[in-house]
Amino acid sequence: MAEVIVVTSGKGGVGKTTSSAAFATGLAQRGKKVVVIDFDVGLRNLDLIMGVERRVVFDIVNVIQGEARLNQALIRDKRVDTLQILPASQTRDKDALTKEGVGQIIEELAKDNDYILCDSPAGIEKGALLALYFADQAIVVTNPEVSSVRDSDRILGVLQSKSKRAEDRKEPVKEHLLVTRYDPVRVEKGEMLKLDDIREILAIPLLGVIPESESVLRASNTGTPVVMDAESVAGQAYKDAVGRFLGDKVEHRFLEAQKKGLFSRLFGGRAA
């Protein structure tokens, strides 16, 4: 049986899809069988971030409506062969998703996968509610910024009241905090919420901190999940987070501002 993980945040633009792509790829690189599902019907983007946009034939709505079989809609990644992507529909609206339909897809995928990642759309409407409904675990993506932290708190409340686990009065969804776009230089200047402050406010276990990094944009330009960029700090931070998720003891890195040496002071340059 697979574990169902929702990647969620409430707020848009904080890095859910980037994190879903990186996490799914990272788990698959560790030999796990992984499917990552895009729940953002109407605004699909996981296909672009994963670099499979030209291979999309059918999508999750086609499967739910019986127009295609599940394995016709799944796209196998060409870089990591234990990874598959189930794209969202670009033309339908979110009402095309049903609880029964999504439940059947997840049940079928659970048979021969280790992890099912659900990339949630922003908001707390139908798409987001369905993305989290079947979750066993949740990765809450948060930026060090007031509106993102507030929305994360809200989505935690939704997880605790509207998930299937909450409805069935089972053990609650296991929550993980993933702080993204963290900039230690601005934190040091007092311009950005400190990691400890975010942890204190949201009070859920910390899975990882992804530093603000130019490599994230570069990775999306080419459709390569950033975790595959072993040179970049963001890629390394995602890899660490995946390790922690699988139970490795990994120290948190990139939390302190890099002391600039004479060379970089003279010639500039920012974090890779």
Place this chain on the structure above:
Amino acid sequence: MSWLDFFRARKPDTTAAAAKERLQIVLAHERIGRTREDFLPKLQQEIVAVVAKYVAIDPGKVNVSLDRGGDMSTLAIEIDLPGPAGDRIRGAAAS
């Protein structure tokens, strides 16, 4: 920061500290609201009804304001009572 700041006893308040404080306050209230329905409208109605039982008041002259703080929130309900020339006070007459 100028070099003089180094000697100051207290660092100036940062915007990050303000962000934390504002978040803590707003979330403390939102978390309560999650488990309980919004009781303020009902509270206001009931208080006004109790006052109206003893004093003839104009329902249009009721002001409610709320200030949510960290340690303490204040709910102010301001009711215009009629002056001596106005209506009788039934409650006082009962004794």
